[in-house]
Amino acid sequence: MLDIRIDTKRYPDRGGRPHLALSGLHMQVARGEFVCVVGPSGCGKSTLLAIVGGLDRACAGEVSMDGRAPADLGFMFQEPRLMPWMSVLDNVLLVVPDGLREQARARAVELLCAMELGDVLDAYPGRLSGGMMRRVALARAFVNEPALLLMDEPFVSLDSPTANRLRAMLVAQWRRCGASVLFVTHDLREALALADRICFLSPSPGRVVLEFAVDLPRPRDPSGAQLEQLHAELLARHPELLAGLPALREEAAHD
Numbered sequence: 001m002l003d004i005r006i007d008t009k010r011y012p013d014r015g016g017r018p019h020l021a022l023s024g025l026h027m028q029v030a031r032g033e034f035v036c037v038v039g040p041s042g043c044g045k046s047t048l049l050a051i052v053g054g055l056d057r058a059c060a061g062e063v064s065m066d067g068r069a070p071a072d073l074g075f076m077f078q079e080p081r082l083m084p085w086m087s088v089l090d091n092v093l094l095v096v097p098d099g100l101r102e103q104a105r106a107r108a109v110e111l112l113c114a115m116e117l118g119d120v121l122d123a124y125p126g127r128l129s130g131g132m133m134r135r136v137a138l139a140r141a142f143v144n145e146p147a148l149l150l151m152d153e154p155f156v157s158l159d160s161p162t163a164n165r166l167r168a169m170l171v172a173q174w175r176r177c178g179a180s181v182l183f184v185t186h187d188l189r190e191a192l193a194l195a196d197r198i199c200f201l202s203p204s205p206g207r208v209v210l211e212f213a214v215d216l217p218r219p220r221d222p223s224g225a226q227l228e229q230l231h232a233e234l235l236a237r238h239p240e241l242l243a244g245l246p247a248l249r250e251e252a253a254h255d
């Protein structure tokens with residue numbers, strides 16, 4: 001169980017006055033659960049992931065996993081963050097601790113094959129398309145078989161078929177390895193396609209204002225009727241979500 005209790009997170013702003021980014025943000029993620037965090041731009045989603053991942057320790061509060069600071073983490077960010085001078089396979093092995101790389105090699109190859117990258121193991125990232133680079137980053141996120149996977153809008157700005165393919169690959173790997181996932185997005189349909197549960201954050205300073213269990217069978221079709229119906233029902237029940245999420249506001253304006 002991942003237990004997140006962030007009382008306050010402040011950043012010093014340029015004038016020296018602190019900016020309150022998160023306030024009273026409490027949430028939990030069960031073992032093996034897929035939780036999406038949805039919230040408006042600037043509400044502190046990336047800040048939350050940085051704190052949970054131990055990249056930012058300057059906050060009042062506590063994050064624990066089974067009673068200890070979370071270790072055994074996998075990350076995936078908006079940018080694939082590949083080293084251009086390393087092969088695809090070496091980019092995946094880069095996050096494996098020294099001394100364990102040889103034994104992780106077979107797993108890395110297997111993951112890359114599952115991502116349909118088996119024929120470019122020795123290629124350099126410069127030769128790959130944007131979608132292929134994200135698939136390398138996805139394989140890298142899983143190579144250490146993490147207990148907790150932290151994902152910060154990993155499929156943003158991909159065309160919809162490519163993003164859907166990546167989502168299906170993510171779900172397949174998640175179900176295989178049983179990691180808990182904390183996935184940040186501002187795309188409600190993406191959250192409905194992926195999550196067991198969605199935590200909605202308030203505008204800044206972010207805190208959880210609504211939790212929603214996604215009761216849809218898997219595999220889910222992101223553009224299917226069931227998901228569309230749930231999307232409509234959720235917005236009808238919680239019209240306040242429209243105010244917080246710019247993408248939804250734009251969509252409503254076009255309707």
Ligand SMILES: Nc1ncnc2c1ncn2[C@@H]1O[C@H](COP(=O)(O)OP(=O)(O)OP(=O)(O)O)[C@@H](O)[C@H]1O
Pocket residue numbers: 011012013019021039040041042043044045046047048186204
């Ligand atoms: N290093 C920093 N120093 C000062 N302020 C910061 C820093 N990082 C983030 N902030 C501020 O904290 C707030 C939350 O930022 P954060 O990036 O966590 O939001 P977000 O919800 O992930 O935004 P987006 O959806 O636009 O990516 C914003 O107002 C941001 O400007």
